[in-house]
Amino acid sequence: MDIKIYHYDVVIVGAGLAGLAAARETTAAGKKTAVITKLHPLRSHSGAAQGGINAALGKDDSIELHEFDTVKGSDYLADQDCVELLCSKAPETIRWIEKMGAVFSRDDKGNIAIRPFGGQSKPRACYAKDRTGLTLLQTIYEQAFREGVKVYDEWYTADIIYEDNKVSGVAAFDIRSGEMAIFNAKAVMFATGGYGRAYKINSNAHANTGDALSIVARHGLPLEDMEFVQFHPSGLGGSGILISEAARGEGGKLLNSKGERFMEKYAPNALELASRDVVSRAIMQEIKEGRGVGPDKDAVYIDLTHLPKETILTKLPELRDLAIAFLGQDMLHEPIMIAATAHYSMGGIPVDINCHVKSTPTQIVEGFYAAGECSCVSVHGANRLGANSVLEALLFGRHAGENIVKDLDNLVCREVSEDDATRMITEYNWIKTNNGEESVAVIRAELQESMTTNAGVFRTADSLKKQQKVLEKLSKRYQNIRIADKSKIFNTELQEAIELGHMLDYSKFIVEGALARNESRGAHFREDYPKRDDKKFLKHTYAYMDKDGNIRQEYADVVLGKFEVQERTY
Ligand SMILES: Cc1cc2nc3c(=O)[nH]c(=O)nc-3n(C[C@H](O)[C@H](O)[C@H](O)COP(=O)(O)OP(=O)(O)OC[C@H]3O[C@@H](n4cnc5c(N)ncnc54)[C@H](O)[C@@H]3O)c2cc1C
Numbered sequence: 001m002d003i004k005i006y007h008y009d010v011v012i013v014g015a016g017l018a019g020l021a022a023a024r025e026t027t028a029a030g031k032k033t034a035v036i037t038k039l040h041p042l043r044s045h046s047g048a049a050q051g052g053i054n055a056a057l058g059k060d061d062s063i064e065l066h067e068f069d070t071v072k073g074s075d076y077l078a079d080q081d082c083v084e085l086l087c088s089k090a091p092e093t094i095r096w097i098e099k100m101g102a103v104f105s106r107d108d109k110g111n112i113a114i115r116p117f118g119g120q121s122k123p124r125a126c127y128a129k130d131r132t133g134l135t136l137l138q139t140i141y142e143q144a145f146r147e148g149v150k151v152y153d154e155w156y157t158a159d160i161i162y163e164d165n166k167v168s169g170v171a172a173f174d175i176r177s178g179e180m181a182i183f184n185a186k187a188v189m190f191a192t193g194g195y196g197r198a199y200k201i202n203s204n205a206h207a208n209t210g211d212a213l214s215i216v217a218r219h220g221l222p223l224e225d226m227e228f229v230q231f232h233p234s235g236l237g238g239s240g241i242l243i244s245e246a247a248r249g250e251g252g253k254l255l256n257s258k259g260e261r262f263m264e265k266y267a268p269n270a271l272e273l274a275s276r277d278v279v280s281r282a283i284m285q286e287i288k289e290g291r292g293v294g295p296d297k298d299a300v301y302i303d304l305t306h307l308p309k310e311t312i313l314t315k316l317p318e319l320r321d322l323a324i325a326f327l328g329q330d331m332l333h334e335p336i337m338i339a340a341t342a343h344y345s346m347g348g349i350p351v352d353i354n355c356h357v358k359s360t361p362t363q364i365v366e367g368f369y370a371a372g373e374c375s376c377v378s379v380h381g382a383n384r385l386g387a388n389s390v391l392e393a394l395l396f397g398r399h400a401g402e403n404i405v406k407d408l409d410n411l412v413c414r415e416v417s418e419d420d421a422t423r424m425i426t427e428y429n430w431i432k433t434n435n436g437e438e439s440v441a442v443i444r445a446e447l448q449e450s451m452t453t454n455a456g457v458f459r460t461a462d463s464l465k466k467q468q469k470v471l472e473k474l475s476k477r478y479q480n481i482r483i484a485d486k487s488k489i490f491n492t493e494l495q496e497a498i499e500l501g502h503m504l505d506y507s508k509f510i511v512e513g514a515l516a517r518n519e520s521r522g523a524h525f526r527e528d529y530p531k532r533d534d535k536k537f538l539k540h541t542y543a544y545m546d547k548d549g550n551i552r553q554e555y556a557d558v559v560l561g562k563f564e565v566q567e568r569t570y
Pocket residue numbers: 013014015016017018019036037038039040041044045046047048049050051052053132133155156157158191192193194203204205207211212242244343344371372373374386387388389390391393
């Protein structure tokens with residue numbers, strides 16, 4: 001097969017907020033940069049962010065309070081040095097993106113408007129109505145474009161070029177034509193977003209299949225804290241499509257089938273604005289105990305009917321439209337049905353505070369960077385606060401770009417050859433020609449259903465062991481798949497088959513991490529170990545996969561700091 005080789009200083013995979021923020025920096029600094037993305041940049045999941053982006057801008061707010069809320073929200077698993085960077089640079093990040101053209105909603109005095117979000121002691125989510133992500137993404141896309149970044153959109157990255165603890169490029173193919181290429185570069189950055197699609201009920205875009213995580217893991221590099229998957233309290237009943245936390249921020253009340261405002265029982269002070277893990281468990285507990293609503297009694301209500309019509313029409317217009325379109329329920333006049341939905345990936349590719357990918361808790365890989373949801377830096381620990389993730393993607397994306405520029409002179413570019421694409425070509429050809437009888441869609445559906453049941457909001461050793469077996473069986477069946485489309489052009493069936501392979505691999509990390517962690521912390525809740533165990537588990541998980549797909553786990557220390565580890569109540 002003919003392989004083209006492209007040469008760049010910097011190659012960035014992913015065109016969401018993290019990837020484009022980095023690309024803008026490297027391009028503005030005169031570094032020849034390519035962005036590779038399987039979607040058009042503006043279709044990246046960042047564009048779906050509704051509720052807001054945090055920064056301590058309020059009169060009685062402070063950076064320290066933002067830090068404290070973040071560390072507490074993380075159930076003390078976040079690294080406090082990274083949290084400090086996140087929160088201290090948040091106000092400047094807002095000004096930076098605003099100066100570049102992002103239009104934020106305003107308060108009566110003309111200042112950037114802020115609204116309350118769960119787990120935060122002050123209102124601090126800046127927003128653009130309920131289209132915050134799209135506003136930010138459009139701005140950063142325009143700016144990266146203006147600097148002259150080269151975007152390869154609808155290109156699928158299938159592998160990294162990795163040798164002797166150094167990354168020298170990626171192997172990718174053009175989804176439109178099937179053309180294969182190697183992108184050779186001194187610095188490679190992954191910004192490929194989250195992995196929520198492993199779950200049946202989820203709020204994520206179809207593209208959130210965690211490709212980068214499995215690509216990295218297959219080279220024997222570690223993944224960190226994969227067991228921490230955030231379940232958002234308010235996915236639309238049945239589909240899991242997101243109803244932003246802004247709905248609770250603006251005053252939405254949660255009600256069970258008896259009409260009780262049940263959060264009074266679970267978080268008497270913060271009520272609906274407790275952190276996401278707490279509210280999600282409360283909702284699922286009400287459903288479990290038979291107080292659910294809807295035809296299958298598998299949802300609860302969020303009631304916004306007491307809010308002024310104006311508030312909904314001006315601050316939550318998209319949410320109202322979503323509920324009308326998907327449930328036929330108009331939040332102006334009736335409560336709408338919601339339940340917990342897989343939403344965000346706290347775990348990911350381990351990176352140090354300057355976004356260098358790590359090969360062990362103490363060593364880095366040369367020329368390799370990651371930022372945004374695919375990475376684990378870790379600012380969210382065991383549970384992320386609403387509106388901290390768009391902030392992380394933008395801020396650490398930019399920070400990664402700055403660090404790449406700093407490092408670049410000291411990085412050498414290893415020359416690559418066509419042979420470096422062998423793994424990609426083997427995988428591509430195997431999937432195309434394999435003549436089994438299993439269907440990709442069927443295996444994917446079984447994976448998603450079983451992950452939601454066995455490794456969801458509530459977990460036990462039994463449910464997780466069951467899921468280990470399910471994954472083993474599904475991985476075997478995956479070897480026996482067959483796709484009908486044998487063409488090279490827009491072969492989405494082939495792409496979905498590659499993605500399914502990725503989903504199966506990283507799901508193993510979620511399950512193994514969850515099974516080994518005999519405690520409950522943040523989003524990881526073990527019914528058989530309902531308490532947090534700081535003695536044994538105030539640690540990050542580092543997991544490595546061997547060639548046979550077995551996973552070995554180690555633990556690494558959390559970076560503690562000025563905030564002492566305490567019991568967490570809301
Ligand atoms: C519905 C929804 C609402 C949200 N609302 C908020 C909010 O209000 N506030 C908040 O802070 N957070 C929110 N989040 C979370 C937040 O939006 C994301 O965590 C963040 O935007 C992720 O940005 P990113 O740049 O890391 O990745 P993404 O924006 O997901 O971009 C990933 C990029 O990687 C590319 N890619 C992936 N795999 C490959 C591959 N194999 N080859 C080539 N390209 C690839 C994709 O094409 C895409 O361009 C929300 C998330 C969802 C799902």
